[in-house]
Amino acid sequence: MNDDRTEGSMKKMKGDLKEGAGNLTGDSKLQSEGKADKAEGKIQNAIGGIKDALTGKGNP
Template sequence: MLSVLLRHRIIDTRSSDMDKDRMAGMAKQAKGAIKEAAGKVLGDTKMTAEGKGEKAAGKVQNAVGGVKDKVKE
């Protein structure tokens, strides 16, 4: 079900003429959040740390895409 929600969100963002970096960044953030939560539930500190890292990378990529969107305007 989550994959359906993520696909739906990505489809919605494509129609709004958003930069590809922003879309990919949002996907990375979502994936990182899921991985972090799974790591916490399973008690896997490595997975939790990887999830936090992916979330941070997604935020950076999203910010880069936001700058690109501003430049396009």
């Protein structure tokens, strides 16, 4: 697993937390930031998966 996958997962988790906090507090800006972080994390994780597949590092 490469750094892109790790960082992508962390960004997605951070986005989940931000979006949840925004939902609880009714803060639409925080909700939007959370959604953006989640999307960025998903993309970065997917890129990492592609890199792993190309280099063969993702297979045990």
